[in-house]
Amino acid sequence: MSLERTDIEKLALLARINISDSESQQVTERIGAVLNLVDQLQAQDTEGVEPMAHPMDATQILRADEVTESNDRENLMSNAPATEEGLFLVPKVIE
């Protein structure tokens, strides 16, 4: 599968990654190489094979519904760049 530069731009936007023009060529080639591998996988006949959700042949252990965490706000907020009144502050997200 060949990748266009616009594909890379769309992926970069979705992933919120800034890719400069000079990096763009290299990234296109590298992701293209990964997709070539995926193409080979896609080419295999998987008729009748159940989709796999996880490589381990195990099932999820469930947790009892108990509150085990207590308020640790001060600690958890200590490296946030901006806080106020117990809130994390982020660049305004409403238009």
Add this chain to the structure above:
Amino acid sequence: MSWETVIGLEIHVQLKTKSKIFSGSAVDFGQDPNTNASAIDLAMPGTLPVVNAEAMRMATRFGLAIDATINQKSVFERKNYFYPDLPKGYQTTQLAEPIVGPGIVTIQLENGTSKDVRIHHAHLEEDAGKSLHEDFHGMSGIDLNRAGTPLIEIVSEPDMRTPEEAIAFLRQIHAIITYLDISDGEMSQGSMRCDANVSVRPMGQEELGTRTELKNINSFRFVERAINVEVERQIDLIEDGGKVVQETRLYDADKNETRSMRSKEVANDYRYFPCPDLLPVVLSDEFVQAERESLPELPVAKQARFVNEHGLSAYDASVLTQNRETADYFETAAKTCGDSKLAANWVTVELAALLNKNDLGISDCPISAENLGQMIQRIKDGSISGKIAKTVFEAMWNGEGSADEIIEAKGLKQVSDSGAIEAMVDEVLAANSQQVDNYRNAAPDKQPKMLGFFVGQVMKISKGQANPGEVNRILKEKL
């Protein structure tokens, strides 16, 4: 041209677990911001989710209640998007293998008919945090207390044709989740939220029109208004030669309009994939069977029983079974007085009106079901008239005691003693000799109507306490 409206609903229901779906943080609303947000909820590096067994159990019970297939193996996936109240950059949800498969919800309409609405599926997922856009120096504030609260998202098929059906469906879902006690279902608190997919098509056309998704519908009332205003917009648009664009629209209750939420961003591309941090969840046959056997009596079954056992109309039965507390209240009152229809009337009319007026729920009702039952019993045994009952009812509401105490204290007992009534009748006849002559000279078919005047006068001097049947009998005798 006449148009048909097609509606499908997506309902998010917050589950009443003690802790979050993937962490041991408390699910507890109204706390200081970020005090119920742990390292897992904040997506700190190195943290891993562990699934809450109770969330799986509650979702299973919902599925069983709507007669759905329970997928005993379900898979959590990541839905990727960026928003500050979603710290991980993805919502852990279910897509290809949700816990609850296709099911059926039967809704009861006001005209007495019922209708089956198909459920496409229901899946488990986590709630996001909250963004506060008030002015924090041009920034937004983020509170992650809600992040990770377990939700089930219930997705209906586009089976509803009117806003009334959509509301009936929403009420039925509300009834089911509150009967199961898996959510408090408070739309005003956001513990039940509704999005509506709405489209129109020419009447008789098979193919569905292009739909829009309405967000921000936060009350039963707004569901109706939002759908109506959107249907009108779509019809106007098409009739003017335009085309409906598939998009998300926000309902603005103040302006009673919907508006596009379209932004310059590329169309949503969530890039779902199975969550590598979580293994498939497998529920045993025994677990599902035990849950099935321990289901409470559900709204539809209760409705049917109220019709068969209590002889109520389908509509009254559906009103009384909308929540378990009201149903229990009615049954206690009916049992106390031995008259289901009278009890249903008092609960759905007088009591509902007072509760509504005072903005109270049935669980906050100042009149106990036993007291209401006792009052109805006093109407039945002739101790009080239906009119006096309203006085007793109001006194009970104001906390003046039980029905019997109030009747005693206020001397409201109906006068059935014929001697006392005779005296009152004599008094009235003496004071109204002209009317008495008119009555006696009137044609027999006119007389019953004229009798009403004398009954009214006797009731007036008795302060409403004379037994109307006795008054009628004695009046006829004397006239």
